[in-house]
Amino acid sequence: MDTLKLYVKSMGMLLKSQLQYPASFCLQTLAQIVMEAGELMAVLLLIDRFDSLNQWSGGDLLFFFGLMSVTFYLTECFGRGITGNFGNFVRTGQLDTFLLRPRGVLTQVLCSAMDPRRFGCIAVGVAALILGCRQSQVQWTAWKALAFAESVFLGVWLILGLFLIEAVFCIHSVKSVELVNAITYGGRSACEYPIDVYPRPLRILFTVVAPFALTLHVPAAYILDKPMYGWPAWTAFATPLAGAALFAVMYTVFQYAMRFYRSTGS
C-alpha cells in the first residue's frame, strides 16, 4: 500500500514536471495522436476493402486494435521507466542512486518515469474500441466488463515483463538489444489483429513465448461472443493470467541479474 502511495505521488510529480514545458508537451502529444491515428487508418482501409478477415467482422477488428492500443500505451505511459528509460539508467549510473535507497530497484525504476504524451495514443485506442463495439453491437454484461478490465490490467504486466527481458540484457552489456524489440513492438503490431489469422509459427510465438493471444485475444473474443478456437467462457478469465505469470518469471530473472550488476565509473 505504501509502495502504491509512493508510485502515485511520483507520477503526480512527474506529470507536473512534464507540464513545465507546455508547448513541447502539446506538440509531442499531437504528433503521437497523428501517428497512432495513422495506424488506425490502416485498419479502417483494410476493413473497407475486405469487410471481414476469417470469422472477424470490421467492428471486431477495430475492437482488437483498440484493446492492443489501450493496453500497450497505458504500459508505455505508466511504465516508462521499464519500457523506455532503463538502458539510460544503467548507462548514466542512475541505477546506483536507486540502489542507495531502501526500496526495491524495480519500484524506483517504475516511479522514476512516466510519459503523459501517450494519453493521445490511448485516446485513439479508446475511440477504436467504441467504434468497434458499435459496429459489432457488443452486448455488455458485468462479466464482460470484468474480462475487459482483467485483460487490460494483466496485459500491462505482460508487456512490462517483455520489456524486462531487454532490461536484463542492459544490466549485463550496458547496451540495449534490438532483438527484443521484435517481440515487444513487433508483438504490438502483429497482435493488433486476432491471433488466428496468422500461420502456425507466429501463433506459437505470440501464444507461448509472448502470450499476447492468451492475455488479450481470448478475452476479446469472449466479449465479441465469438470464442477463440471455440474455447469455453471461463478461459477468458483464466488465460490472461499468462501475462502475470510472464511478469513473475521475468521479475525473478531480473532480481537474479541485479546480483551481477556492475556500476559504471564516476
Add this chain to the structure above:
Amino acid sequence: MPYIEVQDLQKHFIVRKKREKGRLLREKTRIQALQGVSFTVEKGELVGYIGPNGAGKSTTVKILSGILTPDGGEARVGGMVPWKERRQHVRRIGVVFGQRSQLWWDVPLLDSYSLLKDIYRVPDEAYRRRLADLTDALDLGDLLRTPLRLLSLGQRMRAELCGSLLHGPELLFLDEPTIGLDAVSKLALRDFLRRENEQNGTTILLTTHDMEDIAALCPRVMVLGHGKKLYDGALPELLSRYDTRRVITVRYGEGEELPPLPPGCAVEREGENMKITYEQKDLPTAELIARLQSAGPIRELTVQPQNVDHLIAAMYREMNL
C-alpha cells in the same frame, strides 16, 4: 568494535577492449581495482580518502554503500554487511556523488525532498525538524521552491547534501563534493560538514582531489593507489615526508647579479624577480639568505613552502602511481 571494518577487500573488473582487426574475439583485460584493502573507522570520525584517478576510491565507496559486491574480503558497517543487507544498510547511510544527482531535475526542491521523505519513510515530525535545520544550515530557504535545473553548481551541491541528510544517516559518503565550486561555496560547505560531524556525530568518509578539503577537514587521511592502501594517518605527517623543497623569491635594488650558488639550486627569472628552488637538507635556508645578502642590498625577499598539490604529486611520483 569499530564502526566500519574492512578486511582484505578485493574487486576486479573485466574490461572488453575494442576488437582488433583479424581477431575473432575481443580481448579482455582484467583490472584489479582493489587488491586487499583493510582499514577501520570509528564512529564519529571524519576521514579523507585520496588517491589518483582510478586508484579504487569510488569502488571502495560503492562496496561500502552496498552497490557492488566484492570478489573477496570482508566489510562490515555498524555490524551489517552492506551488499547482503542492502535495504537495511542504506537506510542509515547518505551518499553524495559530486557529479551525479539524486534529486529530480524539473521539480522544486521541496517536492524532491517530500518524495525522499516517503522513500525513506521518515516520520512527519522528524522530517519537519530535520528539513528546517538543514535549510537553515545550508542557507536553502529561498531556493526550496526553485526547480533543480535553475540552480547554480554551488546551490545544487548544497541541495544534494540536504537531500542526502534528510533521513538522518549515521554515515555519510562524499565523493568529490567540492568539485567545481567557487571559493566561498567551498568554505561554506566545509563549515557545514564540520558542523554535521561535530553536532550530530555523523561519520564522514570523504574522497577528493582537493587537498585543501583534507587539510581543512580531516584529522586522518588514507591514501590509495593501484588498489592498495599506501598511507593511513595524519596529513601533516604525510606531507612532512615530501615537504623538503622551498622556494625563495628575491629582488635586488639595482639589478645586481645573483651570487654563485651551490649545485642543486634551480633559478628562474621573472622580470626583476628571481626564483630559487632548493632542497632544504642540502642548503639550509639561513645560509642561502646570507649568501644572497652578500651580493648587494635586497629590496624584497619571500620564502614559500611548497603547495600541497605539488607535494601530493611528488608523493604519487615516488609511490609510482
